[in-house]
Amino acid sequence: MEQRKRGDGMRDSVDEFLGQWAALRTDLDLDAMGTVGRLMRLSRFVGSGLKDYFAEHGMETWEFDVLATLRRTDRPLTAKELAASVMIGSAALTNRVDRLVAREFVRREAVPGNRRSLHIVLTEAGRDQVDAVIEGHVQNQRKLLSGLDQESHRELDHLLRTLLLSLGDTP
Secondary structure: HHHHOOOOOOOOOOHHHHHHHHHHHOOOOOHHHHHHHHHHHHHHHHHHHHHHHHOOOOOOOHHHHHHHHHHOOOEEEEHHHHHHHHOHHHHHHHHHHHHHHHHEEEEEEEOOOOOEEEEEEEEEHHHHHHHHHHHHHHHHHHOOOOOOOOOOOOHHHHHHHHHHOOOOOOO
């Protein structure tokens, strides 16, 4: 609703459902609903843009997430470390690692001195795959944010970081 107050004439699909709620329930403060609704819609648009890019390179988004995590940390990770970094559960990670092993992008190796733990290791093929798509991935992300000027982009980044930290995100 703030956009109407500013008088800039901009409206999106979230304004439509906010207007419907406002007509039915004048007692509700809908500001948070508008923000969360926009975050959710943005997540879908951005997710679709990422999915399409990776599909062009024969990958799924989750594959890139796992491979890029191993590439940027530049060391083998235990399943627990990897699961925490890509924010998925251990069962889902096992399935994903199995699929990446089948594609020969990663391998499992015993952790020296710990028979119960395995390292997930990026193979040369996995490293080559990440390196082949990373520049285009960065360009694709820029394209997805091209509706913002640099100052707005920085402001949004700051606001999102603030919100993430307030919700318990940690480095």
